[in-house]
Structure formats: C-alpha cells, structure tokens
Amino acid sequence: MKKMNRWDGVLLGVILLLAIVSLLTYFLWPKKSADTVEISIDGNIWNTFSLDENREVSIQVNDNVTNILVIENGEAYMKDAACPDHLCMKQGKISHDGESIVCLPNKVVVVVTSEQASEFDSIAK
C-alpha cells in the first residue's frame, strides 16, 4: 500500500474543505468591540474590569500572584505569569468581543465581553 487511492483523495479533500471553511470563519467572524474584561480562575468568574481604564491587575489565588494582566489603551495582555511555559504572555493583545488569553497551568481565562450578560455561559459541571 504505497500509492494513494481514491479514498485518500476523498478524505484529504474533506479535510482541506473543513480547513478552509474553519479558517474563513475564524478570520471573517465579525469582531465586535466590547468594553469589559472578564477574568476567570478555575472556571469561576473572579473579577471583571472595564477596558476603558488603564490598570494593572494582579491575578491571585490565595495571596499567590499567578498572573499579571495589563489593561492599556482599550487592550489587554498578559505581562507576567508564574507558569512554566509563559504561553499566555505570547497570546498577544485582546480587545474584541470573544477574544481570550488563557493560562492553562494556572487555569486563568481572560475574556473580552460586553457589559451586559455574555451570550456564552461557562460549561456547567
């Protein structure tokens, strides 16, 4: 079985199609500007802040600061984190509705939403 056959073509074609569709959805999804940053730790909302006020938020769990989020000029980004990979710090600046920064080791999720109740609920246990 060294050559590819029709089945491979079909499956790969489907995958390519799905890839294109999902990428288009991802990049063309209308970005709403929103004004609030919602920070959750371990699935529970910890605090929300307005994107309009510049501030530095020290996210902490039981007096241990785990992440530092900076809100500046309507955008938010992770400035520092006490985790091994620092992937959260590389996720860039978020400012549009639904965008997020995630620090998996510390179970911190920072999401941009609007002042009113968000459309998405967290997953219930």
Added chain:
Amino acid sequence: MKKKVGFLGVFLALALICSYVESLIPFYFGVPGMKLGLTNIVILLLLYYSGTKEAFAISISRVLLAGFMFGNAFSILYSLAGGLLSLLIMALLKKTKRFHMITISVCGGIFHNLGQIMVAVFVVENAYLFAYFPLLFVGGAVTGLLIGLIANEIYKRIKKQYTV
C-alpha cells in the same frame, strides 16, 4: 518475548527522545496546544511495524514517563487525551485498509489537537477555548502531514522483516 520487550524498549526510548527534542524547539503559533508531534513518527511507525496493542502500550508509557520527567499531572492529562484519541482514530482508519499512512497521520494530527482542546475546555470550564479550533485543526493537519511524510520515508526504507 525477550526480543519484543527489547524492541519495544527501543521505540519507547525513541519516543521519549522525540519528546525531549521537541521541547527544545520553540514552536508557537499563538495557540496553546500546538506541538510538532515528533513523537508520533515513532508511534505511527510502531502501529505499522508491530500493531495496535504495541502502539497503545508505548504511547501511554511515553506520556506517563515524559510527564514524570518533564511535566506535571495536567500535562499528562492533556497529552494522554490527545494521544489516545489520535491513536484510536489512526488505528481505526488503518484497520479499514483503505488509507495511506500519510492520510492517517493527517487525521491523527487533527484529532490529537482536538483531544487536547476538549480536555482543556473541560479543565478550565470555559467553552471560549473552542474558538481556537480552526487554528488547531489546520495546525494538526499540517503537522500530521509532515509527520506522515517522514514516517512514510522511514517505512519505505526500513523493511518490516527487520522488525519484531
């Protein structure tokens, strides 16, 4: 039996080395969970040289050992989820005998990332993580393709008769 243990041991060691080398290469695309997946070259080859049981055994062993050596409980969970789902899909596809190794690897890559994101969503209890799905899908497919190409080249050259 002794031959088999030694043979599988070599593959396990290779998989662990791949894990380690991978951790040295900075590979980041803006999404948590993207990896090169070098280890899957070893697992995929093992699936073809030996079989499903052996591939599962070494995959699980690799995740546990690598987790104890370089990672933590959560990294073991994510790796296990991604690795097992990916291997399950690959083994099933292979069983149908209708697909080429490279195609199977592409699917394996996709499901590896899918498994990881599902566990991540479950752990942080936040569905927003699914927004990363398009990038993970494409990333998984592309890395799967690369891994498949490499594994295929190896498989073409190292014949089955040399294996146990």
